Amino acid sequence: MDKKERIVFILGAGFSAPAKLPIQDRILQEMIKKPAADFLTYTPEPESTKFLKSYITVGLFLLQNYTAFDCAEYNESFEELELKSKYTKLDISVLSEDTEKNELLILREKIRDSLEKSKIHVSLEDVFTSFDKTYQSREYFHRYSSQYVDEIKESITRLFVYYFSKRCKNHTYVESDYLSFFSYLKNHATNSAIISTNWDVLTETYLEKQKLVYDLSLNDTYYTKDGLVTSKSRKTIKLIKIHGSINWFRCLNCGKINIVNSENCGNYLFDDKSQETCKSCRITKNADFLLQSQIITPTMMKSLNSQLYTNLWSSARETLLKADHVYFVGYSLPIADFDFRYLLHQSISDKAKIDVILYHDDDPKQTKKTNLKDLLPEKRYHDLFAKNQIEFHYDGFGAFFKKQINNLS
Ligand SMILES: [Zn+2]
Numbered sequence: 001m002d003k004k005e006r007i008v009f010i011l012g013a014g015f016s017a018p019a020k021l022p023i024q025d026r027i028l029q030e031m032i033k034k035p036a037a038d039f040l041t042y043t044p045e046p047e048s049t050k051f052l053k054s055y056i057t058v059g060l061f062l063l064q065n066y067t068a069f070d071c072a073e074y075n076e077s078f079e080e081l082e083l084k085s086k087y088t089k090l091d092i093s094v095l096s097e098d099t100e101k102n103e104l105l106i107l108r109e110k111i112r113d114s115l116e117k118s119k120i121h122v123s124l125e126d127v128f129t130s131f132d133k134t135y136q137s138r139e140y141f142h143r144y145s146s147q148y149v150d151e152i153k154e155s156i157t158r159l160f161v162y163y164f165s166k167r168c169k170n171h172t173y174v175e176s177d178y179l180s181f182f183s184y185l186k187n188h189a190t191n192s193a194i195i196s197t198n199w200d201v202l203t204e205t206y207l208e209k210q211k212l213v214y215d216l217s218l219n220d221t222y223y224t225k226d227g228l229v230t231s232k233s234r235k236t237i238k239l240i241k242i243h244g245s246i247n248w249f250r251c252l253n254c255g256k257i258n259i260v261n262s263e264n265c266g267n268y269l270f271d272d273k274s275q276e277t278c279k280s281c282r283i284t285k286n287a288d289f290l291l292q293s294q295i296i297t298p299t300m301m302k303s304l305n306s307q308l309y310t311n312l313w314s315s316a317r318e319t320l321l322k323a324d325h326v327y328f329v330g331y332s333l334p335i336a337d338f339d340f341r342y343l344l345h346q347s348i349s350d351k352a353k354i355d356v357i358l359y360h361d362d363d364p365k366q367t368k369k370t371n372l373k374d375l376l377p378e379k380r381y382h383d384l385f386a387k388n389q390i391e392f393h394y395d396g397f398g399a400f401f402k403k404q405i406n407n408l409s
Helices: 024-032 049-066 072-090 097-117 124-137 146-170 176-187 202-209 262-268 298-303 307-321 338-347 377-384 396-408
Strands: 007-011 192-196 237-241 244-251 257-259 291-295 325-329 353-357 389-393
Touching: 024 049, 024 097, 024 146, 049 072, 049 097, 049 146, 072 097, 124 146, 146 244, 146 262, 146 291, 176 202, 176 396, 192 307, 202 237, 237 307, 244 262, 307 338, 338 377, 353 377, 353 396, 377 389
Parallel strands: 007 192, 007 325, 192 237, 325 353, 353 389
Antiparallel strands: 244 257, 244 291
16 A cells, blocks of 8 residues: 555635635624615524524623613613513413514614614624633622623524524535535545634535545544444544534533534524433433533633543644644634644644645735735744745635646546
8 A cells, every 4th residue: 555645634714714604703793784674575584582582691791891882771671571481481371472582572673783883893702702811810700690601601602603503504515615625635535634723514514415424533422423424434534623613512411512413503502492402411401501512712722621622632633743744724823823823833743744725815925015924824834834845825725726636637
């Protein structure tokens, strides 16, 4: 058997760009976007009561902390509605479900409108970061109960999952950029691994559609599968998602990871008809959160002490140590990814060949100003991998892999 070079593909946010996935900091814009103005053709998507409550919780938190808006009135009506819904569980005749939902819908729209008018400008990633910091210093706990802080944090995560998966679902999975990438991968299935920094499920879904077998590098005892292909063969491609995934949910009772079919994951936790149930320990909970979304931001890495991520990161390290050739696809090597940059620096051999595939916007040739050039990814790559042979490509990954395939034939 000839010895093939071992390839690792590192996928960054730019890899999700052709699918028009909202990049983390654009989720808020998605959240406050006005529903389509054309009401003749507009049919609103059904929103569950659970979704509306999460939306309102997050919306009120944002208005209160990041705008000058006084939301005392909204807070009051939300509390009233929450009380009513508790009461109706005892006596169904007091308030019908529809009335409650209608009131929630009206309140949701008022909050959306206020967020839009206040021109709020904060990224949800910043909100996440401030949570992590206050978690350690307990600052917020003076103003909010820790239970409320947990509720806001979990609601934000669930909204992330919702908006991401909505976009993934609208994707047609025939986009030529991806088809080029995956057919190149198919040709190198026996000697390739993927490390993804993205939360979305584009990669898994394409792999499944291309009939490529993959392994998520999770320790088997950590999850119960949901129709996923996990059988290992020589052609199994390692897919390591170092920041978690929108379709991974950890059970707060037994700690196991529940993996949900990627198509359903957005609505999974917002389904009014079914209660949250863990597929492993079979526990069901109605009121509080049972399943916790597994998506983490770079700042969360530091405070995280979880076996799941320890396993994933050590798997990534092992994979990189053996790599002969590393392709960075749509990854700009952001400064904020401290831990990942450290891992890359420690694990990639000086002899490994590096290709960096980005878009025109990142090309230093677009500007003559040195201070601007220094802000672009190329400088960061040269700084981190001073000894490696690095090639940069700025036509996007679709064009790049198409060229590679043509070279093969
Ligand atoms: Zn469980």
